[in-house]
Amino acid sequence: MATGRVIVVTSGKGGVGKTTTTANLGMALATMGEKVALIDADIGLRNLDLILGLENRIVYDIVDVVEKRCKLRQALIKDKRMPNLVLLPAAQTRDKSAVTPEQMKELIADLQSDGFGFILIDCPAGIEQGFRNATAGATEAVIVTNPEVSAVRDADRIVGLLEAAELRNPSLIVNRLRPHLVKNETMMSVEDVQEILNIKLLGIVPDDEAIINSSNRGEPVSLHEAAKSGQAYRNIARRLRGEDVPFLQFDEGGLMGRLRRFLTGVR
Amino acid sequence: MFAFLDRFLSRSEASRDTAKNRLKLVLMQDRSVIPPAVLERIRTEVLAVLHRYVEIDQGALELNLDRSEGSVALLASVPIVRVREDATQLLADAVAADAAAATAVPSEGAPAEAASAGADADSVIEAVATGLAGALSETAADAQVGTEATAGEAEADDASLARPAGEAALT
Amino acid sequence: MFKRQRKAPRSVTVEHAPDEALSVPALSEPAVESGPAVGAEPAVEPVVVAAVAEVVAAAEQATSLLRLKGWRGGLLLHLDADAPWDDVLAALYDKLDAVRDFWAGATCTLDLGMRAGCPDGLGLLPAQLEERYGLTVVAVAAAHPEVREAIGVAGLEALAELEPAVVRSEPEVPSPPVPKYVKGTVRSGQVLEADGHLIIMGDVNAGAELRAGGDIMVFGTLRGMAHAGAAGERGAVIVALNLRPTQLRIADLIARAPDGGQPPLSKHPERAEVRGQEIHILSM
Structure with a gap:
């Protein structure tokens, strides 16, 4: 029965783009016809609703469900664009201890039996109770990081903790990549990050003004055909579904780009 | 672009490489672990020392590695059943012996002070065992282990010293 | 008194359509109606x-x-x-x-x-x-x-003797709860509750929640969630100098802000009340 995939989106460090990633992957998977449930496990600091533009529809939240004040179905908020995408919002007025790992597992089992093919869990930053809750029911993990020392170090810590929690083989999303900084060697490249963390690369998302815009509006960027980051998220969603999609190339076209590549020996 | 040319011409290390190298170094530390056998031996020896001063719930002793901010720390949780009544005397003797042996005790934790003050209300026994795990994993004896112990209250023979299992940290 | 009626937030059937009516915390008695006690004796004889x-x-x-x-x-x-x-x-x-x-x-x-x-x-x-x-x-x-x-x-x-007359304890006449007065900004994650009316002298930020058995008055900007008449009193109202809530609830009705941003700010304080089966916002 329980066939739905349960993927926790985590990072250790805050602010690397977990929530944006969760929202966009959920949206992209839903546009591909998947039945998707997003769980905001960041209790007390909920934001997934805001990124999805669903903040004014919350009547019940995850704590109401586990404390049996409502049924799970009542707390699920249907996306206004994609009826096959639902959000289980976090409580804003409680803290991480309001949900236990066991309750989380129960919730996930219920969602699976409701036929959700993908259940994505937006994990809070940190490695404490909130992290343990968010990872409790997951069977797969996606680690989001930025090409930046502190984010990579925290990601490494998370890999270790996930292993300890029997969540092996996490995959990696390198977010906020700024290709031109990589080109002029002021930012670590995806290869650098991958070399250090040594886990499977799931995707690369470029830093993109469109993301700020879409967050402001509550419209995930993966809905935008034109945005490069939206394309990146759609590609990641396809890879999650098992498709083989080549990674985006962030070429800086033109003479200078080619000259740079020639001089630095980058392909 | 000018930054690139500048770097290219001056041949100073790109910050990208600096980042990578620093990360590799710090992760090497982060990832290092003490072999279980060594950890077990540390546990037994620490227990033996602690046992001289306090009654310990041996089964509940926890010894763990904590990796944070550039160093590796050994964290122990030692539930104390009660402080031995002759703890103060023992402590004074041990401190005298230690002072003579001039072991590597951190300057801020002068043992004499610890003994005379000796009045930590929470009856916490602290020992410090920090160092690069690399050093630790070579041989346990290489690890710099300084001890700073504050046990019980000043009146060690006071009956009230028998207290429920508290938490002692070995950092 | 009300010149215009803004169309904006209506009583919306929330899109995940709860199976049951909103379960609201039971409060003792609506604050509004209960007048002074009339008969001070119980109804027995x-x-x-x-x-x-x-x-x-x-x-x-x-x-x-x-x-x-x-x-x-x-x-x-x-x-x-x-x-x-x-x-x-x-x-x-x-x-x-x-x-x-x-x-x-x-x-x-x-x-x-x-x-x-x-x-x-x-x-x-x-x-x-x-x-x-x-x-x-x-x-x-x-x-x-x-x-x-x-x-x-x-x-x-x-x-043989008369027992002292049983001192009849004053029957529980629901006296109207004292309005709760709060000064300062109510921030995200905070919840303010009152059995009776709730008066906030300050702003209520998004993510904050107000819940009152009676009316809610915000002398400031209301951006969070406000639930008036939480015990089921549909006559309760929500008043704010600037009414920009993510969600309003009166008794068992829920209205949410329209998608695609709030309508322009009203120059006057606004008031939300139930008309028929909907929550309406009126300029004051």
Whole structure:
């Protein structure tokens, strides 16, 4: 029965783009016809609703469900664009201890039996109770990081903790990549990050003004055909579904780009 | 672009490489672990020392590695059943012996002070065992282990010293 | 008073359509309606109780041969112990005759006090009271044992002493809860609750929650969630100088901000109230 995939989106460090990633992957998977449930496990600091533009529809939240004040179905908020995408919002007025790992597992089992093919869990930053809750029911993990020392170090810590929690083989999303900084060697490249963390690369998302815009509006960027980051998220969603999609190339076209590549020996 | 040319011409290390190298170094530390056998031996020896001063719930002793901010720390949780009544005397003797042996005790934790003050209300026994795990994993004896112990209250023979299992940290 | 009615947030069926009506925390009583307490006595025997109040006052200035009191849900008739029995009886009938039909269905206890010896005809008194006034004698109290014995022979319950009247605790009249007044900004994650009205002197940020049994007034900008009439009072209103909530709830109705941003700010304070089955926002 329980066939739905349960993927926790985590990072250790805050602010690397977990929530944006969760929202966009959920949206992209839903546009591909998947039945998707997003769980905001960041209790007390909920934001997934805001990124999805669903903040004014919350009547019940995850704590109401586990404390049996409502049924799970009542707390699920249907996306206004994609009826096959639902959000289980976090409580804003409680803290991480309001949900236990066991309750989380129960919730996930219920969602699976409701036929959700993908259940994505937006994990809070940190490695404490909130992290343990968010990872409790997951069977797969996606680690989001930025090409930046502190984010990579925290990601490494998370890999270790996930292993300890029997969540092996996490995959990696390198977010906020700024290709031109990589080109002029002021930012670590995806290869650098991958070399250090040594886990499977799931995707690369470029830093993109469109993301700020879409967050402001509550419209995930993966809905935008034109945005490069939206394309990146759609590609990641396809890879999650098992498709083989080549990674985006962030070429800086033109003479200078080619000259740079020639001089630095980058392909 | 000018930054690139500048770097290219001056041949100073790109910050990208600096980042990578620093990360590799710090992760090497982060990832290092003490072999279980060594950890077990540390546990037994620490227990033996602690046992001289306090009654310990041996089964509940926890010894763990904590990796944070550039160093590796050994964290122990030692539930104390009660402080031995002759703890103060023992402590004074041990401190005298230690002072003579001039072991590597951190300057801020002068043992004499610890003994005379000796009045930590929470009856916490602290020992410090920090160092690069690399050093630790070579041989346990290489690890710099300084001890700073504050046990019980000043009146060690006071009956009230028998207290429920508290938490002692070995950092 | 209301010049225009903004269309914006309506009573929206929330899109995940709850199976059941909103379950709201039960509060004692809506603050608005409950006026001052009218009848201070419980509803058990309203007639008698009201009568006692009247008669006690009358009896006080009347003859000292007889005193009436409310006791054990009925009447207590203190009959003077020293006066001749016939005088006492006369005073009694006199008093009862005054409002003859009033006593029907009530019960009474006779108190003979220190009277020595059982008066003749006491055994007949209950039957007479029953017949003439519909007043049932349930017991007779007397200090002297031999009197009590005689009473017992007459088939009545004899009491050695009168228990002190049970002090009737003031019935729980739901007094309107005191409005809660809060000064300062209510921030995300904070929840303010009040049984009655809730008054905020400051802003309420998005992510904050207000819940009140009565009305909610925000002297500032309301961006968070506000639930007025939380115990089911649909007459409750929500007022704010700037009304930009993520969600409004009044009793069991929910309205949310329209998708695609809030309408332009009103120049006047606004008020949300229930009209029909919807929450409407009116400029004040």
